Amino acid sequence: MKEGFRQSMAWLHTWAGLVFGWLLFAIFLTGTLSYFKAEINHWSQPEIPSRALNSAASLDLAQRYLQTHAAGAGSWFIDLPSEREPELSVSWRPAGGGRGDSTQKVLDPATGSELQARDSRGGDFFYRFHFQLQMPHPWGRWLSTFCALMMFVGLITGIITHKKIFKEFFTFRPGKAQRSWLDGHNAIGVLVLPFHLMISYSSLVIFMALVMPASIAVSYNNDTRAFFSDVFGIPQSVKATGKAAEPLPLSTLYAKVQEQVPGARIAWVEVQNPGDENARVRVTRYSGDRIAHLRGGGWLFDGVSGTHLSSDFADTTPMLISGGFYGLHLGEFAGPVLRWLYFFFGLAGTAVIGTGLVMWLGKRQLKHAKSGVQPFELRLVEVLNIASMSGLILAVAGFFWANRLIPAFQEGRADAEINTFFLIWGLSLLHALLRPGRKAWGEQLAVAAVFYLALPLINAWTTGQGLNHSIRVGDWSMAGFDLTALGCGLFLYWAARKMLLPPVVAPKRAPKVAKAAALIESEVK
Amino acid sequence: MLAITLFGFAGFAGLCLSMERHYSDLLGHKATPRRLRGLRIGGWLLLVVALWLAVLKSGWAMGLVELFAVLMAGLCLWVFVLPYRPKLLLVLAAASVVLGPFSALGWI
Numbered sequence: 001m002k003e004g005f006r007q008s009m010a011w012l013h014t015w016a017g018l019v020f021g022w023l024l025f026a027i028f029l030t031g032t033l034s035y036f037k038a039e040i041n042h043w044s045q046p047e048i049p050s051r052a053l054n055s056a057a058s059l060d061l062a063q064r065y066l067q068t069h070a071a072g073a074g075s076w077f078i079d080l081p082s083e084r085e086p087e088l089s090v091s092w093r094p095a096g097g098g099r100g101d102s103t104q105k106v107l108d109p110a111t112g113s114e115l116q117a118r119d120s121r122g123g124d125f126f127y128r129f130h131f132q133l134q135m136p137h138p139w140g141r142w143l144s145t146f147c148a149l150m151m152f153v154g155l156i157t158g159i160i161t162h163k164k165i166f167k168e169f170f171t172f173r174p175g176k177a178q179r180s181w182l183d184g185h186n187a188i189g190v191l192v193l194p195f196h197l198m199i200s201y202s203s204l205v206i207f208m209a210l211v212m213p214a215s216i217a218v219s220y221n222n223d224t225r226a227f228f229s230d231v232f233g234i235p236q237s238v239k240a241t242g243k244a245a246e247p248l249p250l251s252t253l254y255a256k257v258q259e260q261v262p263g264a265r266i267a268w269v270e271v272q273n274p275g276d277e278n279a280r281v282r283v284t285r286y287s288g289d290r291i292a293h294l295r296g297g298g299w300l301f302d303g304v305s306g307t308h309l310s311s312d313f314a315d316t317t318p319m320l321i322s323g324g325f326y327g328l329h330l331g332e333f334a335g336p337v338l339r340w341l342y343f344f345f346g347l348a349g350t351a352v353i354g355t356g357l358v359m360w361l362g363k364r365q366l367k368h369a370k371s372g373v374q375p376f377e378l379r380l381v382e383v384l385n386i387a388s389m390s391g392l393i394l395a396v397a398g399f400f401w402a403n404r405l406i407p408a409f410q411e412g413r414a415d416a417e418i419n420t421f422f423l424i425w426g427l428s429l430l431h432a433l434l435r436p437g438r439k440a441w442g443e444q445l446a447v448a449a450v451f452y453l454a455l456p457l458i459n460a461w462t463t464g465q466g467l468n469h470s471i472r473v474g475d476w477s478m479a480g481f482d483l484t485a486l487g488c489g490l491f492l493y494w495a496a497r498k499m500l501l502p503p504v505v506a507p508k509r510a511p512k513v514a515k516a517a518a519l520i521e522s523e524v525k
Numbered sequence: 526m527l528a529i530t531l532f533g534f535a536g537f538a539g540l541c542l543s544m545e546r547h548y549s550d551l552l553g554h555k556a557t558p559r560r561l562r563g564l565r566i567g568g569w570l571l572l573v574v575a576l577w578l579a580v581l582k583s584g585w586a587m588g589l590v591e592l593f594a595v596l597m598a599g600l601c602l603w604v605f606v607l608p609y610r611p612k613l614l615l616v617l618a619a620a621s622v623v624l625g626p627f628s629a630l631g632w633i
Contacts (some may be wrong), residue, residue: 170541172604191600194593291586330589337526341594348601 006160011328013157016362018381020150021357022388023133027144028353029392030126031199032346035331035339037123037338037486038085039477043211044122046405046432046463050086050475051110055266059250061112062090066274068481070103073239074273077102078250079108082286084477087117095240095273106268118408125399134418138210145210148203148414154356155196158189178362185355188348196352202325218307238280240273245304247271253301255477256308257283265289279303288332292323357385383432385439393492397451398424400485404455404462442499445492455488456482528592528593528628532575533592534599537596538618539568542605571622576631596616616619 033040040050063080074095091104106115121128123247132140148291168522169190169390180195189196204211209224220227232429250269257264265286272280292469325334331342361381368374376384402420406413434441469492472478541547543564548556556564575596579588606614627633 111544167544170547170604172608174608187604188601191604192597195597291590324586333587338591339592341598344601345594345597423620 034440040123064477202329386432387429395425445496449492531625535621536571
């Protein structure tokens with residue numbers, strides 16, 4: 001019975017992994033990029049200069065701008081710059097308006113003047129794609145959440161299937177074909193398991209209303225708003241009286257917040273009914289100041305008298321649990337070191353999926369190696385593997401190229417960037433269809449290597465903010481992006497070389513010598 | 526965070542060496558059962574110290590996050606570099622044991 005159980009788990013692991021692996025690879029890779037969403041945003045809009053942070057001054061500048069340009073609006077929103085992203089953005093919407101009715105402008109945080117930045121989704125594109133898959137609402141969210149569930153299933157079944165989880169805990173044997181792939185798959189899976197489990201389980205928590213709507217509907221009598229308010233917190237709103245009143249400068253309220261919590265970083269300020277007697281100012285703390293990610297938490301002030309009305313940091317247990325998982329998933333609290341580790345663990349998750357897909361195919365291809373003829377289904381998996389992995393890597397680079405090469409103020413350029421991404425992804429599928437497997441891998445990886453290695457050059461050429469400039473002025477978000485692109489390019493070059501050179505033969509050793517060396521090695525052991 | 530990393534890395538190196546196969550692969554001779562037990566106990570103790578340092582520095586919530594992050598990173602380094610540069614890793618592990626306490630005291 002026990003063996004039967006393990007076998008059925010292995011079956012589930014194999015097939016759930018194959019069917020959802022391609023999409024999971026894309027979800028993990030774009031999710032990993034999202035840990036540097038702010039940096040990618042900054043890189044995508046090089047017109048926004050990096051300035052010394054001064055939240056109080058920026059707030060007053062934003063307020064002045066909004067008073068002249070959006071005096072009659074129902075609410076104002078101010079998104080303050082952070083160490084990672086220099087953008088000060090303001091938006092407003094008419095009373096009773098929804099999200100779609102808002103107008104957004106980008107300001108220079110030091111002068112308050114309007115900035116003309118190129119229209120680009122930047123890091124937000126990858127972030128959104130990561131859980132919406134560029135599909136209409138709610139299908140993308142639903143599908144990506146289901147993929148997360150399958151990832152969780154894959155992890156659990158993987159643990160059950162893995163016979164020697166402790167005995168081979170430290171084991172990785174390179175240079176042994178299928179054996180090495182399995183070792184690598186197991187090692188990255190097991191060593192980074194806490195991250196994998198956290199990331200897939202927390203995504204289910206984030207979208208729990210999608211995953212388990214029935215239990216929520218029953219417990220809350222179909223009042224999902226009450227559920228969200230309990231679990232995540234939702235701010236209340238007040239009505240305007242219609243009588244005008246002189247508002248306080250926002251920096252005064254900022255100072256009050258600093259008095260209460262010295263050093264608190266402020267991310268977001270919302271003014272309801274600006275200019276009205278009933279103006280309310282909600283100051284939201286940067287969610288990276290703590291691990292738990294809570295919506296609607298912050299200080300509420302009377303915008304006219306400056307009276308502190310409430311601070312709602314409702315630390316109820318359900319909010320802390322769900323907010324804790326939410327925060328762990330997003331990693332907003334992470335400083336530079338921890339953020340890089342998040343990035344690498346995200347890549348590790350991507351690699352677990354990728355190695356799994358490669359192994360599924362490799363194992364089955366071995367059976368047909370002698371005849372040289374591949375059955376249709378294996379060829380299909382091969383093409384999808386190539387397009388979903390190296391094709392996606394290529395498409396990401398294409399997005400960044402488009403960001404630099406499409407004229408900065410062309411109409412509809414943000415959409416053109418996204419179209420470039422999908423166009424290149426589609427072309428990679430076509431290319432994978434036309435070329436034999438190993439060649440297709442190698443060629444796509446080689447092109448990707450060139451794409452990434454050239455990114456810093458294109459950046460320097462089109463914006464004048466290349467590495468020589470960004471390092472000198474200490475703009476580490478910009479420099480970090482370029483350096484990471486270089487690193488990715490080198491890695492892809494290495495991978496492409498491996499694929500394009502004839503297999504098995506090590507570059508410097510003839511096959512016979514290699515065999516002999518292996519023998520000697522095994523004798524020593 | 527450096528001290529936590531050093532203690533955690535050394536701890537897992539100890540646990541790895543406490544496995545007979547890895548011990549003889551890495552050090553070239555067979556280990557006595559007593560030495561293996563010593564390494565296992567030592568390894569766990571170092572990990573406990575890393576946990577204690579992490580919680581002391583950043584509290585339970587942030588401490589555990591940091592601890593897990595550096596442990597996983599150290600483990601990946603150990604396991605994936607081991608087949609290529611075993612000597613280098615042994616030196617790193619030894620250096621971690623020596624430098625860990627100094628780092629914990631804030632001297633480096």
